Amino acid sequence: MTVSLILNRKRVTLDVDPSVPLLWAIRECAGLTGTKYGCGIAQCGACTVHLEGRAVRSCVTPVSAAAGKAVTTIEGVAGAAALAVQHAWEKLDVVQCGYCQPGQIMSAIALLEQTPVPTDDQIDAAMSGNICRCGTYVRIRAAIHDAASIHKG
Amino acid sequence: MSSGSQSAAPGRRRFLKACSSATGGLVLGFWLPQRSGRFAAAQIGAEQRAFTPNAFVRVAPDNTVTIISKHCEAGQGIHTGLATILAEELDADWAQIRVEPAPADRALYKNLQFGDQGTGGSNSIPNSWEQYRRAGATARAMLMSAAAKKWNVAESELVADRGAIKHELSARQARFGELAQAAALLPVPAEVTLKSPKNFKLIGAVRLPRIDGKPKTLGTAVFASDISLPGMLTAAVERPLRFGAAVRGFDPAAAKTAAGVTDVVQLSTGVAVVAKSFSAARRGRDLLRIDWDESKAETCSTPELIAEYRALLAQPGAIARRDGDCALALARAARTLSADFEYPYLAHVPMEPASTVVRLSADQCDIWTGDWGISEIQDDTARATGLKPEQIIIHSVYGGGGFGRVGNVSEAVEIAKAIGGRAPVKLLWTREQDIQTGAFRPMYLHRLTAGLDEQGNLIAWQHRIVGQSVLGGDPSWLVDGVDITSVAGASNIPYDIPNILVDLHTPASGVPVTQWRSVGDSHTAFSVETFLDDVAHAAGKDPYQFRLELLSKDPRSKAILQLTAPAPMRPSLFAKFPRDRQVMQLAAEKAGWGGPLPPGRGRGLAVHYSFHASLAYVAEVTVASDGSVKVDRVVCAVECGIAINPDVIRAQVEGGVAFGLGAILYSTVTLKQGRVEQSNFSDYRVLRMNEMPKVEVHIVDSEEPPSGIGEPTVPPIGPAVSNAIFAATGKRVRTLPLSTAV
Numbered sequence: 003m004t005v006s007l008i009l010n011r012k013r014v015t016l017d018v019d020p021s022v023p024l025l026w027a028i029r030e031c032a033g034l035t036g037t038k039y040g041c042g043i044a045q046c047g048a049c050t051v052h053l054e055g056r057a058v059r060s061c062v063t064p065v066s067a068a069a070g071k072a073v074t075t076i077e078g079v080a081g082a083a084a085l086a087v088q089h090a091w092e093k094l095d096v097v098q099c100g101y102c103q104p105g106q107i108m109s110a111i112a113l114l115e116q117t118p119v120p121t122d123d124q125i126d127a128a129m130s131g132n133i134c135r136c137g138t139y140v141r142i143r144a145a146i147h148d149a150a151s152i153h154k155g
Numbered sequence: 156m157s158s159g160s161q162s163a164a165p166g167r168r169r170f171l172k173a174c175s176s177a178t179g180g181l182v183l184g185f186w187l188p189q190r191s192g193r194f195a196a197a198q199i200g201a202e203q204r205a206f207t208p209n210a211f212v213r214v215a216p217d218n219t220v221t222i223i224s225k226h227c228e229a230g231q232g233i234h235t236g237l238a239t240i241l242a243e244e245l246d247a248d249w250a251q252i253r254v255e256p257a258p259a260d261r262a263l264y265k266n267l268q269f270g271d272q273g274t275g276g277s278n279s280i281p282n283s284w285e286q287y288r289r290a291g292a293t294a295r296a297m298l299m300s301a302a303a304k305k306w307n308v309a310e311s312e313l314v315a316d317r318g319a320i321k322h323e324l325s326a327r328q329a330r331f332g333e334l335a336q337a338a339a340l341l342p343v344p345a346e347v348t349l350k351s352p353k354n355f356k357l358i359g360a361v362r363l364p365r366i367d368g369k370p371k372t373l374g375t376a377v378f379a380s381d382i383s384l385p386g387m388l389t390a391a392v393e394r395p396l397r398f399g400a401a402v403r404g405f406d407p408a409a410a411k412t413a414a415g416v417t418d419v420v421q422l423s424t425g426v427a428v429v430a431k432s433f434s435a436a437r438r439g440r441d442l443l444r445i446d447w448d449e450s451k452a453e454t455c456s457t458p459e460l461i462a463e464y465r466a467l468l469a470q471p472g473a474i475a476r477r478d479g480d481c482a483l484a485l486a487r488a489a490r491t492l493s494a495d496f497e498y499p500y501l502a503h504v505p506m507e508p509a510s511t512v513v514r515l516s517a518d519q520c521d522i523w524t525g526d527w528g529i530s531e532i533q534d535d536t537a538r539a540t541g542l543k544p545e546q547i548i549i550h551s552v553y554g555g556g557g558f559g560r561v562g563n564v565s566e567a568v569e570i571a572k573a574i575g576g577r578a579p580v581k582l583l584w585t586r587e588q589d590i591q592t593g594a595f596r597p598m599y600l601h602r603l604t605a606g607l608d609e610q611g612n613l614i615a616w617q618h619r620i621v622g623q624s625v626l627g628g629d630p631s632w633l634v635d636g637v638d639i640t641s642v643a644g645a646s647n648i649p650y651d652i653p654n655i656l657v658d659l660h661t662p663a664s665g666v667p668v669t670q671w672r673s674v675g676d677s678h679t680a681f682s683v684e685t686f687l688d689d690v691a692h693a694a695g696k697d698p699y700q701f702r703l704e705l706l707s708k709d710p711r712s713k714a715i716l717q718l719t720a721p722a723p724m725r726p727s728l729f730a731k732f733p734r735d736r737q738v739m740q741l742a743a744e745k746a747g748w749g750g751p752l753p754p755g756r757g758r759g760l761a762v763h764y765s766f767h768a769s770l771a772y773v774a775e776v777t778v779a780s781d782g783s784v785k786v787d788r789v790v791c792a793v794e795c796g797i798a799i800n801p802d803v804i805r806a807q808v809e810g811g812v813a814f815g816l817g818a819i820l821y822s823t824v825t826l827k828q829g830r831v832e833q834s835n836f837s838d839y840r841v842l843r844m845n846e847m848p849k850v851e852v853h854i855v856d857s858e859e860p861p862s863g864i865g866e867p868t869v870p871p872i873g874p875a876v877s878n879a880i881f882a883a884t885g886k887r888v889r890t891l892p893l894s895t896a897v
Contacts, residue, residue, distance in 0.1 A: 019414070022434045030389075030432045036374025037379035038555075040506050041586045045836035048506055076374030093374045095364060095802060098810060099230030100371030101378060101506040102553030126845035133836060135506050135556045136230045137813025137845035141806070 006130035007068045009034075012080025020066035023095040024058075025049045027065040028075055036104045040133070047132030050112075052076050076104035082086075083114040086149035094145045098136035106118035107130045110146050119150045166694050169862025173317040185312070203279050210263065211290035212241055214298070218318065218332030220247045222287075225257045225264035225272065226279040228526045229505075230810075231555030233279045233801035234366045237287050238278075239799050243357040244291030244350060244468060244807055247331065249319030256551035259533045267271035270532035271843060275559070275670070277766035277863025280799065292347040294338075302329055338615040340517050352797060352858060362802040367553065374844035378555045380510035382523045384579040388568050391436035391583065393443050394425040394592040396830040397452035399665045402426060403425030408440035419443070420573035422795070427570045428880055430853045433583055453665030454829040457598075461497065462864035463662065464600040464621040468495065472619060472658035473636035474479050476646035477717040484615035491615075492693055494686055496603070498622075498678040499823035501596035501671055502589070502839055507555020509584040509593075511567035515540065515576035520547050525554030526562035556816070557865075559670035561593040575611055589838050591831040595624040595824055599641075599678050603686045606654075611694035613705065615654040618682065623668045624661045635721040636661070640670070642677030644870060645726040645854025646718060649735050650687070650705035666826065672814060673869040676765040681819070684761040684874030685889070698878065699760055708761075730764040731859065734794045736856060738771040746773035746851050755779070758785070761871040767862035768795040772812070774875035778883045784893070786816060786848040786876055791868075796861035798854050803823045803828060805852040811868020812850050817842030819873035823890050840894075 006015045009032055015029040023042075028034050028051065028105045037060060044059035051060045051135075052074040079088070090096075097103050106129070113120055113128040120128065125146050133135030134142070201811045213221040222241050234254040243476055257264040257272075264272045267282040289366035295315050302320035303310040308328055314321050321328040328800035344830070357363060364524050370376040400816060410428050415435030415669040420427050428439035454722035485491055512523040520540050529549055537544045552558075574580065584592075606615030629741075632639060637659050639646075646657040670678060691701035709732035720728060739762040743749075754759060755778055762771040775788045820842035825832045833839040863887050881887050 016623065019434070026432065026434045030434065033384075034381065035377075036345050038506070039380065039508070040584070043586075043835055043837065046506065046586075077397075090369050092364065095362070095366055095368050095806065097230075097371040098232070098806060099554060099556045100367060100376050101553075103371050104374040105371065117458045123639065128414075129844040133503060133506065133841060133843060135558070135814065135841060137810035137817075137842065137847070138806070138840075139813055139844045140850050142844065143847070155301075155715050 005069050006063075007070065008045045008072040010074055010085055016065065018065055018068075021064050023061050024052065024063040024065045024068050024073070025060035028060060028073070031122070034077050040102065040105070045133070046124060047104045047109060048105040050108040050132065052108060052112060055112070057109050058060065066120050076108060079111060080086070081124065083110045083149070083153055084151040087111050087114060087145070089152065090145040090149040092112060094141050094148060095136050096141040096145050098138055104132045106134065106142055110142070110149070114149060114153055118153055120146060164504070164540055188686065196558055197501060204207055207707040211287060212245065213761050214294065214331050214335040214338070215405070216335050218251055218330050218331050219253055220245065220251050220318070220331060221255055223254045224254050225266070226284065227256065227525065227529070227551055227554055228367060229452060229525060229527070229557035231557070231807065232365060232800060233274070235363065235803055236280055236799050237283055237498060238366055239357050240284060240287040241291035241365060241595065243355055244288045245295045245486070246315035246317065249357060249363050251331070252366070259547065259748070260548035261530045261533075265530070269278055271427060271528070271840070273529055273765050274527040280861050280863050281767065285561060287458065288349050289347060290313045290862045292349055296344050296347050297341050298331055298334050300341050301334040305329070305334070324482065333765045336434040355868050358799050361802065363800060365803070370489045376553050378507055378553050378873040379512055379523050379525050380507060380581070380583055382512040382552070383583065384512065384514060387432045387579040387581055388429050388431060388701070389581045389583065390427045390429045390567070391428045391433065391440040392422065392425050392566060392588070393440050393445055394588055395447050395452070396556065396591060396831070397447070397454065398667055399450045400447045400452040403448040404596050405445040407443070410439040411445065411488075413439040413442055418574050419543040419568060421568045422566060422573065424566055426721060427582075429574060429580065436845050451536070452829055455666070456827050457825040459596060460664070460826070461600065464598070465474070467621045467660040467662065468600055468602045468619055470660070472660040473578045473622070473719070474656070474658050474717055475593065475637045475642040476655055476657035476715070477653070478713065478715050481615050481617050481654040481656035484654035485511040485604060485606045485617065485749065489609045490607045490693065492689060493602065493604040493687065493887055496601040496682050498599040498601070498681070499817055499825065500598045500666065501822050501823050501889060502593060502833075503558045503560040504555025504589060504672060504836070504839060504841060505554070505560045507557055508586050508589045509561065509563040509581065511562065511564045511572040512579060513567045513572040513583045514579040515568070518542070518546060520568065521550065522564060522568070523550045524562065524564050525556060527550050527554070535565055536640070537567050539565065558672040586836070587834045588721045590824070594669040595665035596624060596677060597668040601678070601682045605690045607684065607690070607694055613652050613690055613698065614695070615650045616648070617652070618657045618659075619659075620679070621662065623664050625668050625670050625674065627669070630749050632721050634719050634721055638726060639720045640675045642679065643675035644763060645675070645683060648683055649708070649710045649729055649764065650702075651713070652705065652706045659761055673765060673866040676763065676866070676870040677815075678816070680761065680763040681767070681873040681877065682871035683879045684763065684871070685881075685887065688759070690877045697749070699739070699748050702739060702762065703736065703758070705738070706733065709733070727767055734769040735762050738792040738794050740773035741853055741855060742790055745792065745851065746775070746790035748773060755883060757879040757881070757883025759875045759880070759882055761874035761878060763867070765867045765870055768793065768864060768867040770804050770867055770871050772864050772875040774872070774873040774879045776876060776879040776883055778880060784820070784876075784880055786846070787852060788849045788851070789872065789875065790851045790853070792853045792855065792858055793864070794855040795864050795867070799861055800858070801854055804854055807864045808852045808868045809850045812849055812872050813842045814897060815872035816846070816848070817871040817877065819876065819891055819893055823892050823895065
């Protein structure tokens with residue numbers, strides 16, 4: 003069985019059972035390992051990718067739901083919001099162990115694309131689904147504000 | 156355990172060969188005769204140089220400087236820390252620095268406090284401090300010599316600066332890379348001069364970009380679960396849900412029919428399904444039918460355990476600390492207070508569930524892991540495979556969180572063996588397995604009793620602890636029945652109280668337990684610092700002023716009748732006086748202690764010394780009318796010796812606050828008839844973004860040798876928050892997590 007989708011702007015056909023979660027299709031079939039498994043039940047956000055520009059939890063999204071659609075992973079992010087977020091992440095040295103950070107960054111980019119200058123409450127609402135056990139939340143918040151200031155120009 | 160000398164030589168040869176063939180540059184090492192003399196005598200032949208090369212740094216002709224980290228990076232910033240120390244003495248440019256994880260080689264890369272290669276106990280920086288400084292200074296000296304020879308000038312006329320050797324008199328300079336090959340031919344100097352701390356440029360710099368910042372931001376950082384090898388298979392395991400249960404039998408037929416499944420094998424810990432992908436392995440695993448033998452399994456439930464522990468609270472235990480005569484003082488006290496505390500089992504839940512990749516052949520076993528006990532993995536794998544320790548090659552990759560987590564290397568090795576090494580195998584645990592079949596921070600019950608005299612002076616302090624020991628198979632640390640890691644933070648309280656008694660019960664249980672970030676201090680600090688607040692309140696004193704009075708004398712000057720601890724730990728059981736007092740004063744000042752707060756808000760203080768660092772936190776909370784708690788702000792003062800990377804220290808404090816706060820507010824593992832009732836982040840709750848307070852970190856200037864900072868950031872947050880809630884509401888909760896009581 004195969005599923006075709008547009009992965010990081012390239013059309014790919016993956017040899018995969020359509021019921022397999024998008025997470026494992028991305029990691030095991032497409033070989034892109036930036037997207038992480040953390041819980042498997044959409045509780046931690048480590049697997050966050052963009053499906054048609056929206057942040058989704060790929061661990062509970064069957065790959066069939068992405069058929070014919072655009073999927074962006076941490077490896078394929080582009081655009082002003084993505085640049086601003088990754089720049090701020092490095093500038094403020096947000097990361098610690100780093101395992102959750104691709105998911106955090108994907109959520110942050112989706113937030114800024116929807117809400118260019120988010121408030122703290124909007125950051126809470128957008129980011130509370132992404133767990134970080136190292137506790138980098140203080141810096142994630144600061145980096146999103148920093149990225150917003152760059153992003154809006 | 157195998158001896159270091161057996162595994163050392165081939166490892167070092169392999170390493171040096173790899174270095175020279177890869178770069179053609181300078182491999183520099185050094186020798187610390189005061190620490191490893193026996194090894195030197197055994198290994199050095201007459202034809203060799205007087206100093207055994209011990210490689211920590213490599214300068215390549217392309218001008219990159221590669222620093223070899225003997226400690227594993229799981230977010231604590233140790234790659235950045237070790238690189239900073241070495242680069243400082245080398246006078247390297249930060250932009251030219253790379254870091255590589257060390258291969259498994261106990262002789263070269265042992266933790267100088269453990270004797271084995273491994274990371275933990277917040278001792279990576281302290282045990283490496285002098286070693287990495289010397290390694291850098293040695294490299295610099297040899298580069299200087301090479302430049303002096305090249306230009307035919309005196310070394311005293313040269314300076315090293317940001318990756319170059321300069322001869323200012325003749326306006327000549329050479330980058331390190333240009334001197335690497337010449338330096339490689341020079342003898343390693345016996346003595347090197349270390350910098351005076353006042354000349355540090357990188358150490359203490361406001362911010363050096365983290366070594367791992369870019370790859371972890373781009374998503375290119377590699378964790379064990381990201382490894383892919385040609386022909387690799389992936390395994391999922393079924394493990395018993397009751398601790399101590401064993402496989403009596405199983406029917407692999409259905410699992411074998413699942414698409415992609417190649418093998419179904421029995422393990423000592425359960426049954427593994429091996430397949431072409433994790434999805435396939437999991438589908439196969441779900442079809443397994445296993446008959447578990449639970450005759451020896453743990454069947455306790457949490458309420459029964461609590462009842463059993465509570466009964467022990469009434470009995471005297473093994474004495475961990477005794478000053479004066481506590482019983483007599485309590486009998487004579489004008490007023491006594493007593494309180495019981497309950498601490499749950501806790502899981503580590505690092506973001507990366509345990510993952511390992513193993514490639515096994517007849518004469519070698521390669522392991523990709525983010526786990527920290529490198530020598531232990533090497534020894535265990537050698538035993539399990541029948542190979543020699545030096546045939547076990549460990550590829551140490553980034554760990555997706557540590558915190559004392561449990562790994563699955565031995566299970567992965569067992570699977571590789573069971574399929575005859577036919578293909579490399581990746582083993583992934585699910586989050587559910589991480590939480591339900593791992594090992595936990597033990598559950599503890601505490602009872603504290605205090606006595607006050609007529610004037611409100613604290614004259615007696617009794618602290619009894621009941622809980623399993625995390626030492627497991629290594630009772631060598633037990634002294635007179637006391638596991639120091641169960642009582643750390645309780646038996647070494649710094650407060651000037653004339654009569655102190657701390658004792659311990661260590662019940663056995665089938666529930667597996669292990670270290671959890673900050674170990675004993677994760678619970679003792681909560682009891683000590685919240686109960687001290689209760690005593691201050693009873694005495695009608697401000698908690699800060701009360702502590703100031705109790706911290707006015709050096710605890711080491713006190714006549715302590717008994718303080719049970721392993722000899723190597725004794726010199727550092729107390730902070731250097733008056734560090735605890737200083738951090739408390741700093742935190743109180745920065746937090747505006749005593750200033751007014753609106754109704755519903757409260758401020759709480761806690762000070763705690765652990766892992767050679769003193770920290771004081773002041774927490775500010777808002778308690779809503781429904782009793783829900785929001786922690787608004789935490790002001791932290793830290794004394795951890797010379798601050799190598801102040802920004803990494805700040806990050807660790809911020810993270811320790813989040814880690815500890817999530818635990819005291821929400822986290823618990825409970826058992827029902829031997830089964831863990833929680834399974835994932837949905838019911839094992841940890842802190843999330845919307846619950847994160849503002850954190851302010853103040854680092855005390857210090858000239859003391861550096862301590863670690865990973866663990867000591869955790870203990871003070873719980874009591875600071877509990878004290879703030881008490882200040883806001885007058886209510887005290889002593890059963891954790893707090894959310895179950897609110």
